[in-house]
Amino acid sequence: MKILLAGSGKVGTALKFFFEKNNVPFKVHLKDKKPEGDVIFLALPDSSIKSSVKDISSGNKEIKIVQFTPAVELVHPNQFVLHPYASISKETDMTTIFFTLWGKRDSVLEGILNECGFNYFYAGDFPGSGYHTSAVIAGNFTQFFYLAARQILEKEGFSDLQCEKLISQLIDTSLRNIISSGVDGITGPASRGDTGTVEKDSSFLDSENRDFAIIFKKINELITKAVKSGNIF
Missing domain, CATH: 1.10.1040.20 (ProC-like, C-terminal domain)
Known part of the structure; x- marks a missing residue:
């Protein structure tokens, strides 16, 4: 299981601590590097996600791409939303947060999320506006x-x-x-x-x-x- 993390804001920092606390090995993804991994977590501003997904998927067609915002449409078959229905700060303990998972059902991704220790449930293809x-x-x-x-x-x-x-x-x-x-x-x-x-x-x-x-x-x-x-x- 090779995990990449992109982003160092509130969600990105909280994720970093989450992986470290759960002894989950990961690497910080650098924009100019080929995304060599099984899954990449995009803790990026909404405005950056669409272009990032395009760049990442062109460099690695098999990698699972996980974003944390439901505000950006899923356009790639391996793109998903893992949304924390919570207010996240850099100090948030992610082990206490419950997530909703959106996108096409993917047993490989769900296995990775389970192995990482995420608390979540599959909620559907994509969240409605409500x-x-x-x-x-x-x-x-x-x-x-x-x-x-x-x-x-x-x-x-x-x-x-x-x-x-x-x-x-x-x-x-x-x-x-x-x-x-x-x-x-x-x-x-x-x-x-x-x-x-x-x-x-x-x-x-x-x-x-x-x-x-x-x-x-x-x-x-x-x-x-x-x-x-x-x-x-």
């Missing part, structure tokens, strides 16, 4: 709203440690509620139809960030509708 949308909502929106809530608490005089403990506790208990009860697990004024409290909160936000206040009010309206109907979409 897959990435779901990841943005669950990941990027969560990050954004966490930071917004934290900045508001900081302005109210809470320390960094207090902000972290309070917001982490609320996120944890909120997730537990909806995992066990679905829409019925949503709490807060919008779920109760308490428009007065929603208006009061919206007025506060309007003095801080008008655009955010508009989004805040609209989301609360959607929450009220979801609780009444039992569904979001």
Whole structure:
């Protein structure tokens, strides 16, 4: 099993540590070198993947090419997506991350992934647009709203440690509620139809960030509708 790794950003660095932790031998791929290996992991910017796939496949027609973004179309029969449905930093322990695998079913590649120690499941030929949308909502929106809530608490005089403990506790208990009860697990004024409290909160936000206040009010309206109907979409 000969493994090549291209890329030294967040995902590339996390992968390097993952391979080292699992005692998986690998070589860093240099662009001007022939890709001599069984599989190459492309931890590259989206804009670089298409040209990289073309160069690699022309130099080695049999090599398995694995990218980590679902935003770039699979055009080569040996091209795959191994997507971490998670927020990845250079310090992320990849052994704790669950991946989805996309592309044509390939027992050789799956054998290599198993040998490397990846936690994954085969999800299909290629992710639909809703897959990435779901990841943005669950990941990027969560990050954004966490930071917004934290900045508001900081302005109210809470320390960094207090902000972290309070917001982490609320996120944890909120997730537990909806995992066990679905829409019925949503709490807060919008779920109760308490428009007065929603208006009061919206007025506060309007003095801080008008655009955010508009989004805040609209989301609360959607929450009220979801609780009444039992569904979001």
